[in-house]
Amino acid sequence: MAASIVLLxxxxxxxxxxxxxxxxxxxxxxxxxxxxxxxxxxxxxxDPNVETLVMFAQISRNMFDGLFRLDDDxxxxxxxxVSYKQPDNLTYDIELRKDVVFHDGSAFTxxxxxxxxxxxxxxxxxxxxxxxxxxxxxxxxxxxxYAVKFAxxxxxxxxxxxxxxxxxxxxxxxxxxxxxVEFGKKPVGTGPFKFESWNVGDSVVxxxxxxxxxxxxxxxxxxxxxxxxxxxQISSLQSGEIDIATQVTSDLTAALKSSSxxxxxxxDGNQTFWLSMNTKEGPLADQKVRQALNYAIDKTAIAExxxxxxxxxxxxxxxxxxxxxxxxxxxxxxxPEKAKSLLAEAxxxxxxxxxxxxxxxxxxxxxxxxxxxxFLADVGISITTRFxxxxxxxxxxxxxxxxxxxxxxxxxxxxxxxxFALGLELDGTRRxxxxxxxxxxxxxxxxxxxxxxxxxxxxxxxxxxxxxxLAPVTFLYSTDAIYGVSKQVDWKPRxxxxxxxxxxxxxx
Numbered sequence: 001m002a003a004s005i006v007l008l009x010x011x012x013x014x015x016x017x018x019x020x021x022x023x024x025x026x027x028x029x030x031x032x033x034x035x036x037x038x039x040x041x042x043x044x045x046x047d048p049n050v051e052t053l054v055m056f057a058q059i060s061r062n063m064f065d066g067l068f069r070l071d072d073d074x075x076x077x078x079x080x081x082v083s084y085k086q087p088d089n090l091t092y093d094i095e096l097r098k099d100v101v102f103h104d105g106s107a108f109t110x111x112x113x114x115x116x117x118x119x120x121x122x123x124x125x126x127x128x129x130x131x132x133x134x135x136x137x138x139x140x141x142x143x144x145x146y147a148v149k150f151a152x153x154x155x156x157x158x159x160x161x162x163x164x165x166x167x168x169x170x171x172x173x174x175x176x177x178x179x180x181v182e183f184g185k186k187p188v189g190t191g192p193f194k195f196e197s198w199n200v201g202d203s204v205v206x207x208x209x210x211x212x213x214x215x216x217x218x219x220x221x222x223x224x225x226x227x228x229x230x231x232x233q234i235s236s237l238q239s240g241e242i243d244i245a246t247q248v249t250s251d252l253t254a255a256l257k258s259s260s261x262x263x264x265x266x267x268d269g270n271q272t273f274w275l276s277m278n279t280k281e282g283p284l285a286d287q288k289v290r291q292a293l294n295y296a297i298d299k300t301a302i303a304e305x306x307x308x309x310x311x312x313x314x315x316x317x318x319x320x321x322x323x324x325x326x327x328x329x330x331x332x333x334x335x336p337e338k339a340k341s342l343l344a345e346a347x348x349x350x351x352x353x354x355x356x357x358x359x360x361x362x363x364x365x366x367x368x369x370x371x372x373x374x375f376l377a378d379v380g381i382s383i384t385t386r387f388x389x390x391x392x393x394x395x396x397x398x399x400x401x402x403x404x405x406x407x408x409x410x411x412x413x414x415x416x417x418x419x420f421a422l423g424l425e426l427d428g429t430r431r432x433x434x435x436x437x438x439x440x441x442x443x444x445x446x447x448x449x450x451x452x453x454x455x456x457x458x459x460x461x462x463x464x465x466x467x468x469x470l471a472p473v474t475f476l477y478s479t480d481a482i483y484g485v486s487k488q489v490d491w492k493p494r495x496x497x498x499x500x501x502x503x504x505x506x507x508x
Contacts, residue, residue, distance in 0.1 A: 027216035028208035031506035033489065034223040035499060036233050038247040040362055040389035042201055042226050045184030048168040049120050052129045052424070054412045055246075057166075058499045059204055059224050063103075064168035064189035067094060067113070068160055074416050074495055076160055080108065080169055080190065089155040089451060090138075096146040099213050102171045103194040110142035115172035119180075126180050129397070132423060132430040133166050155449035157456055158419040165414040165496070192217040192502035202226060217502040228389075230364045237262055237484045243506065244491060244499070245484035249364045250308030256484045266310065267493045269481035270319045270413040275372070275406045275474035276396065276425065279435040282403025283354055288346045290471035294332035296339035296379045297372055303477050306367055311477040315468050317411060317421045319478035321495060324418025324447065324460035329468050331475060339379040353382040359407040361391045369408060372476075399433045406474070412497045418460050419448050426472055435472040 039055045048060035067081040084094045100108035117140045120128045136159070138151040152159065174188045187195050192214070193206035204224045208217040225242055227233045234252050237245045238259060248256070248264070256264045275293065277284045284290060299313035313331035318324060348354045356376070360369040369385055376383045394400075396407055411421045427444050428436025443466060447459035468475075483493055488507040494500075 025216070025218045025505075027210035027212075028218070028220045030218035030220060030504070031488075031508055032221035032223065033219045033244070033501055033504050033506055034225060034242040035244040035501070036225040036227045036236065036242045036246060038228065038230065038233055038245070038364070039226070040228050041393055043204075045181075046187045046195070046198065046204065047126075047170070047180065047184035048187070048189070049116060049130060049170055050126060050128050050184065052133075054414060054497065057414075059206075060168055060189075061191070061498060062193045062206060062222060062501055063187060063191045063195060064170070065100075065191050066164055066166075066168055067096075068164035070161070070164050070416075070496060070498075072494060076164055079164070080113075081163075084160070089449070090152045092150040092152075092159065093143070094148050094150065096148065097213070098146050100190050101211060102174065102190050103188045103209060103211075104171065104174055106171055106173050108169070108171075108190055109145045110148045111145075112169055112172045113148045114140050114142050115175070116167065116169050119170075119175070120167070123180070130166065133162055135430055154445060155451070156419075157448060157450060158415055158417045161415040161417055161420075165498075193222055196221070212502075215503065218505055219501060222501050228363070234484060237486070240486070243486040243489045246499075247364065248482040248484050250306075250310045250482065251367075252484075253308065253482060261487055263485050263487050264482065265485050265493055266480045266482045267495060268319075268321055269479050269497070270321050270416060270495065271410050271481065271497065272314060272317055272319050272413070272421070272478040273368075273408060273410045273476040274317055275476065276401075276409040276434060277406050277473065278401045278403050279472055283346075283348075283356075284404070286346050287470060288342045289348075289354065290474070291332075292339040292342035292346070292379065293376065293474045294471050295335045295342065296381070297375045297474065297476070298334040299331055299475075299477055300334065302368060302371055306371055307477070307479065310480040310482060312479075313475075313477050315475045316464050317425060317467075317473060317475070318413055318418050322413050322416050322418055322421075323453075324457065324464075326461045326464040328461065329464045332468075332471075336375075336379050343380060348380070350380060353380055355382040355404060356384070357402065357405045358383055358385045359391045359395075359405060360385070360387050361389050362408070363387070363389075365408050372408075401434060408476075409473075414496055414498070416496055419444070426467065437470070440466060440470070440472075 037055050043056045048064050065079045069077050069079040071077050082095045119126050120130050136153050136156050138153045141149045143149050171188050175183050192209055192212045194209045196205040196207040198204050206222040230249055233245050236242045253264050256262045279285055303311035315329045315331040373383045373385050413420050422444050423430040426432050426435055428441045443463040450456035450459050490505045
């Protein structure tokens with residue numbers, strides 16, 4: 001029978017009807033499925049409340065649930081929640097499901113929701129990197145066993161999207177019993193798959209959760225691999241060792257397109273790339289220098305020649321498919337003479353060149369790094385390139401980036417909302433470690449708090465024009481998401497890049 005779930009907001013009710021579906025396949029009756037997560041480092045923990053790396057969240061989202069979720073059309077749907085009411089713009093009253101159990105058999109209640117947010121916000125030993133995502137939460141309180149109240153410090157129109165895409169609910173009792181470290185080694189969730197094993201450095205294996213409340217997961221096993229070398233990933237796909245290859249580079253697609261066993265799947269992606277830098281001290285604190293970097297790089301040439309046309313130059317840190325993108329803000333044009341002029345105005349010349357160290361931590365981006373370095377050298381910048389797979393985790397994230405250093409950064413916008421990327425990079429009240437200003441912080445807060453989509457977009461249009469002029473980063477491009485997929489597997493990519501595997505089927 002079709003189910004009806006009511007989402008209430010500000011006194012208005014919206015009925016969301018689940019469609020009639022055919023009886024689902026028997027739990028675990030399908031073939032095993034293997035996905036490779038192309039990333040230079042390995043996860044340190046499988047605790048979903050610790051890391052912010054989107055790549056490793058692919059594992060979490062198959063073991064854990066949030067209060068809400070985004071469906072394939074990027075529309076908000078209930079998950080562990082049943083409904084919500086918003087009596088004012090700072091309060092969310094959320095009713096919870098009563099038929100949910102964790103993988104260890106314990107019942108899901110409001111205590112688990114409260115404990116999840118408490119450990120992210122307040123557990124110093126956990127040291128969650130997700131704290132910035134919930135920095136606007138004033139309090140979370142239980143209203144009986146199956147309801148919670150969220151009180152915010154400031155209005156936040158993207159709050160429910162955060163609950164749907166970033167914060168997964170963990171079991172209070174299990175964590176109290178074993179502690180954070182052990183829980184991170186053998187996690188317990190409510191999702192369609194449960195933890196089976198972790199071969200550190202190689203793979204994480206999940207088994208079907210046949211007690212799952214919804215349609216039972218089809219694959220008999222799910223394996224997430226950690227092959228970090230792009231060419232090795234492709235050979236593993238072609239040999240049948242893996243079924244889905246992520247973050248395939250455009251130069252490797254030709255080999256896949258000629259294969260009778262593998263298909264190339266691409267979708268307009270929301271992953272956007274830029275150069276991050278320390279704007280608070282040193283040469284990159286000068287706005288003219290930052291603008292010069294933007295003019296010095298031919299983004300169109302990189303997108304078309306290096307990335308095979310699978311990329312689009314941008315002048316923002318989000319792509320055109322993300323809410324808050326401003327059509328009127330174009331990419332910086334390629335103008336090396338303008339770049340040289342700005343550098344001269346900032347006091348740099350052939351006898352006194354600007355000296356920069358340029359870091360990259362992802363092997364597949366080495367050609368892009370070298371191309372960018374060449375463009376910067378052409379306008380008189382003394383540039384040294386370095387590859388360090390640990391730079392992001394060991395240096396950038398802890399706030400240790402040097403005053404003359406650059407790094408290629410990217411963001412896969414899970415929320416499909418501008419506030420997600422802003423909070424990670426340019427908002428001084430959250431994680432704007434290397435850039436912030438009272439003017440832009442105020443404009444970010446204004447856009448975040450607007451209740452109507454039109455007024456919110458107008459606020460982002462104003463903000464994006466300001467950010468373009470300030471050039472807090474060197475804007476580069478957004479990319480299409482490219483996957484290599486075995487033709488034996490029935491799976492399609494999503495606009496937000498999320499990989500869900502419960503309904504994936506594979507021919508024997």
